Amino acid sequence: MSAGISIKRLAAVDAGVYRALMLRAYSEHDTAFTSTFEERANKPIEWWTKRLQDPTTVTIGAFDLGDALIGTARLEAYQRLRERHKVQLTAMYVMKDYAGRGVGRRLLDEALAESRKLSSIELINLTVTADNLAAVRLYSKLGFLTFGRETRAVKATSAYLDKLHMWRPVSADYLVQG
Numbered sequence: 001m002s003a004g005i006s007i008k009r010l011a012a013v014d015a016g017v018y019r020a021l022m023l024r025a026y027s028e029h030d031t032a033f034t035s036t037f038e039e040r041a042n043k044p045i046e047w048w049t050k051r052l053q054d055p056t057t058v059t060i061g062a063f064d065l066g067d068a069l070i071g072t073a074r075l076e077a078y079q080r081l082r083e084r085h086k087v088q089l090t091a092m093y094v095m096k097d098y099a100g101r102g103v104g105r106r107l108l109d110e111a112l113a114e115s116r117k118l119s120s121i122e123l124i125n126l127t128v129t130a131d132n133l134a135a136v137r138l139y140s141k142l143g144f145l146t147f148g149r150e151t152r153a154v155k156a157t158s159a160y161l162d163k164l165h166m167w168r169p170v171s172a173d174y175l176v177q178g
């Protein structure tokens with residue numbers, strides 16, 4: 001289904017295309033992300049470059065046959081001593097034209113594989129807007145469990161949004177149900 005799509009780690013050189021893709025994500029799916037288009041559009045390119053160079057993070061991209069960036073997922077390791085067994089998944093996005101073809105699943109599989117390479121990482125967590133059923137289903141299929149619902153987690157222009165908190169162990173041995 002997602003044949004022809006390649007999954008690669010992004011590097012500083014990808015900052016321009018990464019910025020363009022994320023700005024598209026924020027503008028197309030305003031309620032799916034906590035950051036807004038306006039907040040991120042105001043950041044200089046150096047901010048995006050630094051983000052990709054940050055050694056405590058891994059940013060993964062999905063590229064089409066023409067080598068255009070069409071999807072992303074990002075891992076951010078927790079920094080405090082007692083939280084260094086955890087990594088957070090953020091910035092999960094697949095362009096509409098490529099949705100429903102298994103690209104999101106491949107990005108998430110790769111994020112899990114990358115998290116296993118990070119030293120001492122045992123679990124991965126994320127937050128997702130509670131009514132974002134496509135994303136909640138994707139995460140559930142890949143073994144993420146909901147452990148809480150944060151009421152009014154985000155105050156968007158039109159409404160408050162609840163966020164679900166989800167987690168799973170990074171271990172490949174972890175049994176994914178269903």
Ligand SMILES: CC(C)(COP(=O)(O)OP(=O)(O)OC[C@H]1O[C@@H](n2cnc3c(N)ncnc32)[C@H](O)[C@@H]1OP(=O)(O)O)[C@@H](O)C(=O)NCCC(=O)NCCS
Pocket residue numbers: 029032033092093094095098099100101102103104105106127128129132133134135137138139141
């Ligand atoms: C959520 C998103 C990343 C899914 O990416 P995708 O490439 O379309 O997902 P896949 O094709 O890999 O689908 C994997 C699973 O996700 C679920 N899913 C994906 N799209 C769905 C939809 N529109 N409705 C219901 N379930 C959906 C399904 O369970 C699917 O498995 P199945 O095909 O075996 O049923 C993508 O729709 C997206 O970028 N949405 C906008 C941004 C966003 O919401 N990001 C998440 C922020 S937390």
